[in-house]
Amino acid sequence: MAKKARPNRIGVKGWWTGGKYGVEKKAYFLHRLTGLIIVFYLIAHIIHQGPWIAWWELIVVLAFIYHAMNGIRLIITELGFGVGRPTLPSFPYVPESLVKTRPLFWILMAFSAIYIVLAIVGFAKGG
Amino acid sequence: MKESILWLFQIVTGILIFVLLGLHISAQHLGTFGSFPDLSSFAYKTLLFVALYHGLFGLRSVLLEINLGRGAEKAISWLLFLGGLVFFIYYGIMA
Numbered sequence: 001m002a003k004k005a006r007p008n009r010i011g012v013k014g015w016w017t018g019g020k021y022g023v024e025k026k027a028y029f030l031h032r033l034t035g036l037i038i039v040f041y042l043i044a045h046i047i048h049q050g051p052w053i054a055w056w057e058l059i060v061v062l063a064f065i066y067h068a069m070n071g072i073r074l075i076i077t078e079l080g081f082g083v084g085r086p087t088l089p090s091f092p093y094v095p096e097s098l099v100k101t102r103p104l105f106w107i108l109m110a111f112s113a114i115y116i117v118l119a120i121v122g123f124a125k126g127g
Numbered sequence: 128m129k130e131s132i133l134w135l136f137q138i139v140t141g142i143l144i145f146v147l148l149g150l151h152i153s154a155q156h157l158g159t160f161g162s163f164p165d166l167s168s169f170a171y172k173t174l175l176f177v178a179l180y181h182g183l184f185g186l187r188s189v190l191l192e193i194n195l196g197r198g199a200e201k202a203i204s205w206l207l208f209l210g211g212l213v214f215f216i217y218y219g220i221m222a
Contacts, residue, residue, distance in 0.1 A: 011193065032189060039182035046175070046218050061152060068145050075138055 024098060027105065031070045034063035058123045062116055069112035077101050137184050140177040147174040175219045183207045 010017065015029045041060045077083060082104060083097040147170060154165035166174060190203050 035182075035185045036189065039186050042178055042182050043214075046214060064148065064152065068149070071141050071145070075141060078138065 022098060023102075024105065027070055027073075031067060031074070034067040037063045038067060054123065058119065061119050061123075065115045065119060066112050069108045069115075073101070073105055073108050076104065133184060137181060140181040140184075143177045144174070144181055148178065172219045176215055179211045179215055183211045 015032055016026075019025065038060060041056075041063075077097075082101050084100045087096060147166060150164075151166055151171075151174065184207075187204060187207050191200050195203070
């Protein structure tokens with residue numbers, strides 16, 4: 001077998017375990033997981049547009065809500081809003097940009113929780 | 128195409144999906160909370176296009192991160208691009 005150009009020693013396991021990161025690492029893992037759920041549903045949904053098993057549709061809606069809310073945070077952070085000015089690294093090397101954007105993370109997770117409750121209630125009522 | 132441009136499209140399509148799919152899901156599943164009109168034909172096709180781009184580019188990012196080698200990465204990129212194109216033409220334009 002040919003040697004890989006860039007070895008990736010941790011592999012897929014690294015989605016959850018790699019590095020000493022905060023809650024954002026878990027958010028990243030969930031973003032990836034929900035993204036994969038949505039993309040496979042999307043392909044199936046385009047091909048077969050009839051009614052789906054309700055609980056499966058609910059899972060996809062919940063995945064979409066989380067993915068959208070976390071995605072908003074990623075876009076805001078990506079564009080450099082709210083990450084603060086660059087500062088000199090000083091002990092104990094707390095990643096300030098993460099600390100400064102963490103309130104945004106929790107606000108969006110709160111919105112995510114509210115929408116998830118609404119979606120579950122909507123489904124329970126037969127929506 | 129430059130990766131930075133592809134990534135910019137990923138952000139733009141993400142925002143469009145947030146609006147369009149939000150409306151689509153509200154119309155389909157939140158009927159108990161009020162009446163939500165579903166998407167027009169043009170908006171639906173736009174949603175199909177941006178969702179395919181966003182989803183397949185995301186899938187490509189996940190697959191390329193596994194580091195399968197240059198040849199496999201190129202094959203994956205072309206396969207997803209052509210697959211998405213065929214899907215959009217067949218289900219978005221011809222349907």
